[in-house]
Amino acid sequence: MIPKLSPIGDKIFHHHPDQSLLSTNDDTQDYKTFYYRQTLDHFNYRPESYTRFSQRYLINFKYWGGANSSAPIFVYLGEEAPIDGDLEVIGFLTDNAPSFNALIVYIEHRFYGESVPLGSFDEALKNAETRGYFNSAQAIADYAAVIRHLKKTLNAQKSPVIVIGGSYGGMLASWFRLKYPHMAIGALASSAPILYFDRITPSNGYYSVVTKDFREASESCYETILKSWSEIDRVASEADGLSILSQRFNTCRPLNKSSELKDYLDSLYASAAQYNQPPRYPVSVICGGIDGASFGSDILTKIYSGLVALKGNATCKVNQPLNQTQTDKGWRWQTCSEMVIPIGRGNETMFPADPFHIKSFVKECKKIYGVSPRPHWVTTYYGGHDIKLVLQKFGSNIIFSNGLRDPYSSGGVLDNISDSIVAVRTVNGSHCLDILRSSASDPEWLIKQREEEIKIIKGWISQYYADLAALKVS
Amino acid sequence: MIPKLSPIGDKIFHHHPDQSLLSTNDDTQDYKTFYYRQTLDHFNYRPESYTRFSQRYLINFKYWGGANSSAPIFVYLGEEAPIDGDLEVIGFLTDNAPSFNALIVYIEHRFYGESVPLGSFDEALKNAETRGYFNSAQAIADYAAVIRHLKKTLNAQKSPVIVIGGSYGGMLASWFRLKYPHMAIGALASSAPILYFDRITPSNGYYSVVTKDFREASESCYETILKSWSEIDRVASEADGLSILSQRFNTCRPLNKSSELKDYLDSLYASAAQYNQPPRYPVSVICGGIDGASFGSDILTKIYSGLVALKGNATCKVNQPLNQTQTDKGWRWQTCSEMVIPIGRGNETMFPADPFHIKSFVKECKKIYGVSPRPHWVTTYYGGHDIKLVLQKFGSNIIFSNGLRDPYSSGGVLDNISDSIVAVRTVNGSHCLDILRSSASDPEWLIKQREEEIKIIKGWISQYYADLAALKVS
Numbered sequence: 001m002i003p004k005l006s007p008i009g010d011k012i013f014h015h016h017p018d019q020s021l022l023s024t025n026d027d028t029q030d031y032k033t034f035y036y037r038q039t040l041d042h043f044n045y046r047p048e049s050y051t052r053f054s055q056r057y058l059i060n061f062k063y064w065g066g067a068n069s070s071a072p073i074f075v076y077l078g079e080e081a082p083i084d085g086d087l088e089v090i091g092f093l094t095d096n097a098p099s100f101n102a103l104i105v106y107i108e109h110r111f112y113g114e115s116v117p118l119g120s121f122d123e124a125l126k127n128a129e130t131r132g133y134f135n136s137a138q139a140i141a142d143y144a145a146v147i148r149h150l151k152k153t154l155n156a157q158k159s160p161v162i163v164i165g166g167s168y169g170g171m172l173a174s175w176f177r178l179k180y181p182h183m184a185i186g187a188l189a190s191s192a193p194i195l196y197f198d199r200i201t202p203s204n205g206y207y208s209v210v211t212k213d214f215r216e217a218s219e220s221c222y223e224t225i226l227k228s229w230s231e232i233d234r235v236a237s238e239a240d241g242l243s244i245l246s247q248r249f250n251t252c253r254p255l256n257k258s259s260e261l262k263d264y265l266d267s268l269y270a271s272a273a274q275y276n277q278p279p280r281y282p283v284s285v286i287c288g289g290i291d292g293a294s295f296g297s298d299i300l301t302k303i304y305s306g307l308v309a310l311k312g313n314a315t316c317k318v319n320q321p322l323n324q325t326q327t328d329k330g331w332r333w334q335t336c337s338e339m340v341i342p343i344g345r346g347n348e349t350m351f352p353a354d355p356f357h358i359k360s361f362v363k364e365c366k367k368i369y370g371v372s373p374r375p376h377w378v379t380t381y382y383g384g385h386d387i388k389l390v391l392q393k394f395g396s397n398i399i400f401s402n403g404l405r406d407p408y409s410s411g412g413v414l415d416n417i418s419d420s421i422v423a424v425r426t427v428n429g430s431h432c433l434d435i436l437r438s439s440a441s442d443p444e445w446l447i448k449q450r451e452e453e454i455k456i457i458k459g460w461i462s463q464y465y466a467d468l469a470a471l472k473v474s
Numbered sequence: 475m476i477p478k479l480s481p482i483g484d485k486i487f488h489h490h491p492d493q494s495l496l497s498t499n500d501d502t503q504d505y506k507t508f509y510y511r512q513t514l515d516h517f518n519y520r521p522e523s524y525t526r527f528s529q530r531y532l533i534n535f536k537y538w539g540g541a542n543s544s545a546p547i548f549v550y551l552g553e554e555a556p557i558d559g560d561l562e563v564i565g566f567l568t569d570n571a572p573s574f575n576a577l578i579v580y581i582e583h584r585f586y587g588e589s590v591p592l593g594s595f596d597e598a599l600k601n602a603e604t605r606g607y608f609n610s611a612q613a614i615a616d617y618a619a620v621i622r623h624l625k626k627t628l629n630a631q632k633s634p635v636i637v638i639g640g641s642y643g644g645m646l647a648s649w650f651r652l653k654y655p656h657m658a659i660g661a662l663a664s665s666a667p668i669l670y671f672d673r674i675t676p677s678n679g680y681y682s683v684v685t686k687d688f689r690e691a692s693e694s695c696y697e698t699i700l701k702s703w704s705e706i707d708r709v710a711s712e713a714d715g716l717s718i719l720s721q722r723f724n725t726c727r728p729l730n731k732s733s734e735l736k737d738y739l740d741s742l743y744a745s746a747a748q749y750n751q752p753p754r755y756p757v758s759v760i761c762g763g764i765d766g767a768s769f770g771s772d773i774l775t776k777i778y779s780g781l782v783a784l785k786g787n788a789t790c791k792v793n794q795p796l797n798q799t800q801t802d803k804g805w806r807w808q809t810c811s812e813m814v815i816p817i818g819r820g821n822e823t824m825f826p827a828d829p830f831h832i833k834s835f836v837k838e839c840k841k842i843y844g845v846s847p848r849p850h851w852v853t854t855y856y857g858g859h860d861i862k863l864v865l866q867k868f869g870s871n872i873i874f875s876n877g878l879r880d881p882y883s884s885g886g887v888l889d890n891i892s893d894s895i896v897a898v899r900t901v902n903g904s905h906c907l908d909i910l911r912s913s914a915s916d917p918e919w920l921i922k923q924r925e926e927e928i929k930i931i932k933g934w935i936s937q938y939y940a941d942l943a944a945l946k947v948s
Contacts, residue, residue, distance in 0.1 A: 016764075039848075040852070041517070041518065041737075042517070042611075042855070043515070043516070043518070043609065043611045044515065044517070044518065044606045044607060044609070044610070044612075045604075045605065045606040045611060045812065045845055045848075046600055046602065046606030046607075046813040046845075047603075047844060047845055048602050049606055049845075050846070128520065128521055129520050130522055130523075130838060131519065132518045132519040132520030132521075133518060133520075134517070134519070135517065135519060136518075137517045138517060138518075141854075141855070144854050144855070145854060148850070148854055157859075173689055178655075179653060180855075180857075180866070181652075181857065181864055181868040181869070182853075182857030182858070182859065182864045183854075183857075294554050321672035337519040338519065370521060371519055371520075371521055371523075371524055372524070374513075374519075376622070377516070380615075380619060380622055380657075381516070381615070381618070381620050382656075383654075383655065383656030383657075384656070384897070385631075385656065386656070386945075387656075388945060389941055389942060389945055390655055390656045391655070392941065393870050393871075393894075393937075393941070394655040394868075394869055394870050394871075395655070395868055395869065396868050397867075397868075420867075462868075467863055467866065467867070468863060471860075471862060471863055
């Protein structure tokens, strides 16, 4: 899954990378499914807080060295999606469990997949009472409760736990290590934009990186896209302009306004940049299409060629009937309440300027959900400001991994904070690339990144065993 | 205040030390009172969660060096009582603010004093909906919100904050440093029994220390008390026995059962041990009375002499009409929901055996409040098990101070965890002694303890300024 953290307003953001491009795991039959009777509200003692719901988690026992040898436990912390997709494409745990003799656990995030409290997903999300319980603090408390239960059930109190997550799940992993150090000895936080809150990161960070990615791929491609927006508007403003655009972009339904097309292209480029991964590198594919359009083509033809190059032209793409996923709906609520990630577009990008305005954002969210977002809560609860000053002598054992071509890397931790809170970054990497399943076609820099992460995690575990032995003796 | 963390079942536990024995602050006029519009539920986004209530805090600006010089801020985190009492007896902040040029802030704990959400204290506590919001996780989130607000309002983002608390408030201080390291650079946690949860500390720890205190004061005193319980039962079982006991102990009302007397004495001894502070040392006073009863006195005469020695005989003491304070009522709820501190009496104490049974405790709480306690939650959220293993390489800047004569020290951190998570203990100290106002009669060991704490805190602040300067340069 590795969903994009889509900013509100991106009405048609297709944030799933093309699954057909990813190496998938063929070992899903090694997983057993369990359900934990989870507490609805960990931070309240109202009678309703005690309501229980079934939280899904899956375990692969195949590689585990067992509790007697205090063999490690890898726990994947689910993000804003059903856990099934993670099981398919997240390879880091399965690829490395054998050499660690590790147990593998995937835990689904509350409100997604089968882990929905109080009715169906749509019911739960429609109910203003129920969706109040849908937030990150509750989610990581869930993870703590499941891990506690697991360790107890498996009699594995001494087994070191490593938590792993990507994107929003990567934020959860790093926050989990900070808030629950007694539950996990370390965290791998892949592409976690924990600094994309409360004005720590400039709001145009995301689209600046998208722009840079395209410009680095091709200056002329970048120029074409830059000019395309006003060209779309110009054509749209003509008599019958929207029909012309609908025809030229082979839209699934006639366009009602030019923003439908522009939003689609915005999402296409952003998604390509975010998931600009080997072996195909979607940004290069799009730019190949744009730059490769036959000599003398006009701007819109070039743009359409870029689209076709990536997506093919067998079926229509633009203005497809909207079929919102749990991720679309759930993440919108999350960003409209707690996860206020201020993504805007400044003047310096290849996109039309569209700055983030907190006031109109708050207003829109309030209109949809009846309650206001809390834009300062993430930094109040988890921190973020002056992160080096705060964490260089506090905390340990977190890897923040980023690919610098991932637009979200603009809100990531890109420099080491201390000896053991470290940044592992690749110049060419994309969103969550390191935790995907390894493949024969992986480039050398990606192999190296994963090796570095594994070496660091091995170091944590060795240190943990040494500390454990020293404390037993003393 | 420094209230005793009274175990449920101690119906008549008088847990306030005799205020007349304490040096009180005469500078309460230096404090300005403020109210913060606090969020009712930080961890939920139901419409009700957004309800605001007024949280009281007080500031003394007199000694502050100001925001421009990034002068420190001392924040006292209120415990289970109105903040007024703390202002009177907690001296650590005022005594040391001048040499630190520190701002002093006292914040009241939600639901106590003037910081009660949704109606009067009794209304709030009677309402099963409202009291659900009454817990430690919400309380420390309140503190984070107030500190954030303060720093912003005072433009003091770079001022280092030191949080200070005693007893339950000491637990909150240490947990605050662990959960909100971005809000406070260090914590002084006085007499904080953070390990008295979930069977980390044996349940008879508290009464074992009470017993040790009396035995060290006087072996014969200890023997007398040890024998007194069966003697009380023996007399009570006689015809007219309760009248005899009522007369001999000058009870305020006739005793209905011997447990009323025994509970009173239990509380008397426990409280004396907990607050066994100079210059009077209540344990020695009681034992002086017991041992000093005229030659040939029987056991009950001796016991009554001990009582009179401490409390005088001008008015009746035993079986006074109950006048429950906010602390009594509030703390009972807290212990019956979240703060499950399993205090029992084993066979090795000078008290009748009365082991802690979690099942009957849960049952009793459920009967009173309709919901069950969550005895594993504190260790799930805050940790505690294997604390050295967990924290020796995670976290920094916490002082756990304890007096070993304080029964709660049995659940405290008594050994250094790391270079900067340290234990400062005194052999003769009692509950929260170090944070009380200093006095000319303070013994040398107490002066030394406070000096050590101040030296450590000065070190944190110097280090912080050095780090701040280094980061500015780089």
